[in-house]
């Protein structure tokens with residue numbers, strides 16, 4: 025794909041780009057809707073990625089072509105407004121705006137964007153574009169942010185410029201992932217551990233339901249607000265100081281005050297608190313190469329997201345239900361924000377291709393939707409390679 029970004033650059037601008045940025049997408053193995061509650065997550069980067077072919081300009085303008093969308097647009101690096109007709113540009117504008125506020129030097133460029141990541145599929149195509157844009161500005165102007173700073177910058181773009189109150193997981197893993205590893209991240213203090221993915225006989229298979237969703241118009245922000253309400257309620261009921269997140273409470277404490285809570289709020293909190301426990305257990309299972317235990321935790325995570333958090337929906341439920349009935353499957357769950365998008369299954373390496381094919385066929389028969397399969401080993405984080 026990087027060749028084609030390079031070729032397209034030549035076609036649009038004449039000459040060769042100076043460098044190619046590659047920013048992966050990510051799949052979250054477990055730890056869903058926990059990051060904005062300062063909890064634990066366990067994502068890995070995947071081989072599907074966003075590519076930017078970049079050639080510097082001498083003025084303060086970014087001229088960009090979104091090749092897959094057949095769109096073109098421009099940004100002036102002194103004016104950081106939304107572009108209502110080219111919303112994909114907002115991710116680059118948002119990054120430039122944040123860098124400008126940090127007094128980082130910005131220079132203009134001609135850019136061609138291509139991607140092998142399905143959009144609105146829960147594989148972080150937007151965080152991937154943000155981290156790619158950041159890497160581009162760093163490479164052009166010769167500065168480099170710390171990983172924490174870079175991930176926070178991407179999160180601010182989402183929260184303040186795009187209007188999605190998302191957490192830090194996606195940007196963090198896209199920035200820091202190591203090939204062959206998942207990333208265990210404590211979203212409270214941002215302590216990280218690169219965990220080798222070394223199952224002898226199992227691998228992850230990602231399958232897209234074909235049902236798209238957009239975070240800004242989904243129930244995502246509602247869930248974030250519910251969690252804030254739940255932690256306020258818990259603090260009041262337990263006679264505590266004002267909490268900063270659900271992370272400060274245990275499942276036992278939640279159950280102690282259950283009678284005082286609205287059932288829906290109780291279930292939202294129960295998902296987050298039990299998911300934190302599952303994620304720690306999943307990380308231990310990964311380290312031991314114990315696919316049975318990890319698979320069981322993935323199934324339990326899906327059930328919790330379906331029944332307590334209510335973010336799965338018929339397509340994801342069908343996809344994961346079918347996956348669990350197929351030979352070789354250890355476990356299956358939705359991944360990302362939910363409301364459509366992708367599932368991730370842990371299945372026997374031997375026969376993974378057959379697993380994916382049978383799953384797509386049975387899923388189509390049951391739902392009428394055309395699914396898509398992505399097989400990927402854990403990939404490395406964002407990089408810029410000179411041409």
Ligand code: GLA
Nearest residue numbers: 056057190191192193360361
């Ligand atoms: C989206 C957000 C992440 C995270 C997940 C759910 O991908 O961008 O920050 O909250 O949903 O786990």
